[in-house]
Amino acid sequence: MADSDTGGAEGVGAPAVRPPTDITRGRRPSTTREHIARQALDLFDRRGFDATTVDEIASAVGISRRTFFRYYDSKRDVVWGEFDAEMVRLRDQLMGAPRDEPMMEVLRRAVVATNRFGAGELDELRIRMGLISTVPALVAHSAVRYAEWCDVVADFVARRVGGSPKSLGPQTVARAALGAAMAAFACWARHDSDDLTGEVDRAFRLLATGFDEKPLRLWVTGDPQSSSSGS
Amino acid sequence: MADSDTGGAEGVGAPAVRPPTDITRGRRPSTTREHIARQALDLFDRRGFDATTVDEIASAVGISRRTFFRYYDSKRDVVWGEFDAEMVRLRDQLMGAPRDEPMMEVLRRAVVATNRFGAGELDELRIRMGLISTVPALVAHSAVRYAEWCDVVADFVARRVGGSPKSLGPQTVARAALGAAMAAFACWARHDSDDLTGEVDRAFRLLATGFDEKPLRLWVTGDPQSSSSGS
DNA sequence: TTCCATTTTGGCATTGAGTGCTATAAAGTC
DNA sequence: GACTTTATAGCACTCAATGCCAAAATGGAA
Known part of the structure; x- marks a missing residue:
């Protein structure tokens, strides 16, 4: 009460800073x-x-x-920065997809779409991803930060195949998908493949084939030091 | 420098305690x-x-x-207890499998085999797994503890499909497999499905089909509370 | 201008994990 | 009994993180 509400369900990581509207009362924040x-x-x-x-x-x-x-x-x-905002985009992408499109295809395209970044953001993103996938304390923390990401995916899968989002099927898809995404991020952050979404796309194509060994073209892509181009 | 080394490349979790042989010199440990x-x-x-x-x-x-x-x-x-010891078993299972057996089948059987426990261990294991998959600090730490597990799987996959264990293919399989295993553990720890290896087996079968939606028998198994039958 | 409500900031104390160093206790050996 | 080896206890220390409270900064009202 006694609050000019305007929605503003945005304060996830910023506790008191960043009020919903731009009313300027009280001392102004000294930084961002x-x-x-x-x-x-x-x-x-x-x-x-x-x-x-x-x-x-x-x-x-x-x-x-x-x-x-x-x-x-x-x-x-x-x-992690403003990671929470990306989750909303992921949910929108997943829930907005047509029902007749195959589940794993929707998932792949959604994750690819939510990981498109402008050229100006890539340098900082690589630093972030490099830290997240190498520093033990951050590798650990990633499991907590990505938990909500898993929940979003599990909800989506549960709608498709039925049952509770907590049951084995949705949970397995969600956690396996997270693994695929993290593998793509880590590989992109390691070497200088400038194609982040490409790595994500390949990882999810592998996942959707059940890691079938036969289509070798899916396997020999992201290996910079060995394959000397060609093939 | 100035250090009398004696080998002992075993002290992963137990720094000075538990010497390699059973020589009893010096003060005896007061606990275990x-x-x-x-x-x-x-x-x-x-x-x-x-x-x-x-x-x-x-x-x-x-x-x-x-x-x-x-x-x-x-x-x-x-x-985590003596988790490190299980890793040796996993590596043995993976490396000892015949070359003509499909990769994902070897992986599934290996993970199932390394997660067979006697009836006497299950109660404590459920407490462990429940903590690991619910307490944030432990969820986080699991990412670090399971990193070596991932390395073992990635090495195995790299042998099968070629390329570096750090490249996208092996990394994706390893992390996705870890996700599947963790999903099975978490589901088993949550409700009272006494069949841990069954959950693991189902999770890896889903994974190996690329989460195909069609074989519904794979999806509707571990769902105790909802599932009022009928779609 | 002065007072007031609001909001951010900074300092202080506290908890708890984890580490390095050192002295001491317990055990076997000579 | 002296010596070596090993485990232990205690202390001091760093650092992350949290709670509490006073002070600063800002706008609005009297």
Whole structure:
């Protein structure tokens, strides 16, 4: 009550910062999540994630340690950035697909679509993905951050094949799909394949064939050091 | 430098405890990993993982906090128990399979085989699996603990289809397979399906068909509460 | 201008995990 | 009994994360 509501069901990672409307009352925030993320990623990239303390990040941004934790719930969360927003897109993509399109095809196209990024974002994204797939603390945290992603996929699968989203079928599809996506991300972040969506597409095509060994063209693609082009 | 090495490349989870042979020199250990695990799991089960401090575990066992960390690298590692030993079995199963047997069939049988447990172990295993798949800190840690599992599978796949174990194909199979296994574990730990290997088998059969929607018999199995029969 | 409500910030204290160092206790050997 | 080996306990320390409260900053109202 006593609140000029305008919707604003957006404050997932930003607790009190970023009010729903642009009313400017009270003290203005001294920084932004984006600014903090840029400074932090720069430190992570140069000194390493574990070797960078929250105090150093806060000091680089020009805020106190306590304020840092008002913008991000943890040091790890900085690396994920605005990941939550992408989940809405994934759900829309999955639920908006025609019923007669095969399930795994919908899934593949949805994941590919939600992972298209502009050329300007790719450098920072590669740093993020590289950290997520190599630093143990972040590899660990990814399981928690991607849990909601799994829920979205499991809901979609449950609608298609029936049963509860918690039952074996939907859960297996969701977690296997997550594995495929993470494999694509990690491979893209490792070497310099500039084609992130291509890697995702290939991973999901492999998944949808049940990893059949016969179509070798699906297997010999993303291997930069061995295959010398051709074939 | 200045270090009398004796080999001993076995100390993964048990740093100084448990020497390779049974020579009894020096002070004898005052407890065992198993004893600590039992006490800790009991506390986790009753009070919750996060609400249980290492001090409480140590006090329950009758050792000091510092000694606890000589038996386990972290509080989370207690829940995994002797997980490392199973990895050797998995590798043996995978590498010992005949070349003409289909890859995904070998994988399914290997994972099923390494997850057979005696009736006496199932109660504790369910507690472990329940914690691993529900407590956020453990869900997170699972990504790190299962990384080696993924490496074993990726090595196996790379031998079959060629290329580096780090390339997209093997990585995708490995991570998707891990997802399938985790889904089976979680479903088994949730409800009271006493058939753990059955769940694993079903998950890997789904995976090997590329999650084809048509064979409905694969999808409608593990769904205890809903499924009022009829579509 | 002064007071007030609102919102962000910063400092302080606290908890808890995890690590390094050192002294001590227990066991066998000479 | 002296010596070596091994495990333990205790202490100090770092760092992430949280709760609490006072102070600062901003706009609006009296």
